[in-house]
Amino acid sequence: MTDAPTDDQTVLPLKADSDVVRVRQLVRDVATAVRLSLVDQTKLVTAASELARNTLVYGGGGEARVRRLTQGTSVGVEVVFSDDGPGIADTDLALTDGWTSGNGLGLGLSGTRRLVDDFHLDTAPGAGTTVTIAKWRR
Amino acid sequence: MERIPILRIGEMLLVSIQVDLQDHTALMLQDDLSNRIVETGAKGVLIDISALEIVDSFIGRMISTTAAVSRVLDAETVVVGMQPAVAITLVELGLTLSGVRTALDVDRGLRMLRDSVEFPVVERGVTPDDGRAD
Amino acid sequence: MSPQPDHQWIDLLRENEDEVIAAWTAAAEASLAGRMTGSDLANDIREIYNGLLAGEGAETDIRSSVYDGLRALLNDLGRTRARQGFSPTEAATSIFALKQVVLDLLGRRGDLAAYRAFANLSIIVDDLGLYMLETYANARETVIAQQAETLLELSTPVVKLWDNIVALPLVGTLDSARTQVVMEALLQALVDTGSEHAIIDITGVPAVDTQVAQHLLKTVQAARLLGAECIVSGIRPQIAQTVVALGIEFGDIHTKANLSDAMLLAMRRSGLDIVGRS
Ligand SMILES: Nc1ncnc2c1ncn2[C@@H]1O[C@H](COP(=O)(O)OP(=O)(O)O)[C@@H](O)[C@H]1O
Ligand SMILES: [Mg+2]
Secondary structure, rough: OOOOOEEEEEEOOOOOOOHHHHHHHHHHHHHHHHHOOOOHHHHHHHHHHHHHHHHHHHHOEEEEEEEEEEEEEEEEEEEEEEOOOOOOHHHHOOOOOOOOOOOOOOOHHHHHHHHEEEEEEEEOOOOOOOEEEEOOOO | OOOEEEEEEOOOOEOOOOOOOOHHHHHHHHHHHHHHHHOOOOHHHEEEEEOOOOOOOOHHHHHHHHHHHHOOOOOOEEOOOOOHHHHHHHHHHHOOOOOOOOOOOOOOOOOOOHHOOOOOOOOOOOOOOOOOOO | OOOOOHHHHHHHHHHHHHHHHHHHHHHHHHHHHOOOOOOHHHHHHHHHOOOHHHHOOOOOOOOOOOHHHHHHHHHHHHHHHHHHOOOOHHHHHHHHHHHHHHHHHHHHHHHHHHHHHHHHHHHHHHHHHHHHHHHHHHHHHHHHHHHHHHHHHOOOOOOOEEOOEEEEEEEOOOOHHHHHHHHHHHHHHHHHOOOOOEEEEEEOOOOOHHHHHHHHHHHHHHHHOOOEEEEOOOHHHHHHHHHHOOOOHHHHHHHEHHHHHHHHHHHHOOOOOOOOOO
């Protein structure tokens, strides 16, 4: 996935509520451009919305990078969320349905993993959090 | 900061969400709705989300909370017009919005509310000069 | 006009035009086992013949522009044969048959120079046959992909049973991918027809696995979010046992023994009753 030939990527900051909306719109545009099905677009945008909010709320802000993926004849969309926040100590716990350290529904990470094809969580206490997701055209 | 307008139709409140909701806007809507229910004594709330292209866990929670709060305030909430792709995604995300009533469109939502809401002042069939007997 | 010896195959063809075409058509017809009418085939063969002669025998490279028309013709033929369901051998034999025809002709003449000419013709014919096979293979792939898509569409026949009620009769093995397509179609149909009731009839489904059962459950939940209720009918005893053995929470799903019971329930929920005339 990471060594796939890449097209240009777009970086959006995640500093405020309105940035989450902007990320959703950009992801929708790219997903439409690579012709994901409507359901797949919706799944990817919803996942992006969840992760963007996490970056903002728990990571204290960061950025989202959106790019088109090409691998052989397959095309897809990748979104990377990164922050320099506190990181996650227990990733298994964080990925459990319903677990939240705040007052969310605890479905952001676990649900997102179900919505996308590729999901990668890279985090350590004090080292920030990076979540990479991708969805491929069927 | 934009606010979502709340319309009053008789004993019902109608909210039609036409914009991509920011978290803050969603929370304001939740507050505004509770206030309007109390102000107007509304018995039903109709939330039209047919224009929403996604519902994530934040908006999902806002909808569930609104339904629960209105119930405490003696009003029924019906969510109408969810798109199939949004419904499929919500279920996959892990949200089924149990406790929230749903309808295909505004018409059916209104009918559903009328059927379940009691009208304490005028009851059907008891108006003396109704003319037609049925 | 005195053509080079290695061009002589073109004279050979010209001098024996009628015989060559007749024998060629007959050979091709035999290999296609009567699945094409002789006159259609004769027309095809005559066009190939004319295309071949367009090169005046001076050109052996079939990619050359003098053979543009011929290649276009073979493209068409390859595609057509693929769609008509002929095998690659059957498709290519209609080209290769020319070699046997000419060889027979030469055998009767016993002309050595002509045999050399034949070698050249042979190269060209082989190339043409292969060229057509390539098109054939491409077309075949497209046909297969189209058929797969059509099958998937055919297998999602959402029908409107009554005002407010749609049904999805499922037949055959449900895999995860097909279930997903089918369920999306059902949800869309609920919205498009404004129906509040869906019946998913699985009488024709031999077995379900965990994933498929899970998809069914998710569909019921998604339909509910839209404002519609699902009834699953026709669950075979084996499937019921699987569902229980797998520990799948089916409690939330309304089930009925058969489609007509499901239909009655859906009608009743829509406020309709079926009353017999007294
Ligand atoms: N970017 C992040 N930085 C630090 N912690 C995070 C981050 N993202 C998620 N978490 C932790 O993982 C938990 C689960 O996240 P999530 O599944 O999105 O549920 P919720 O947002 O409802 O709490 C959060 O409550 C938080 O403790
Ligand atoms: Mg979250």
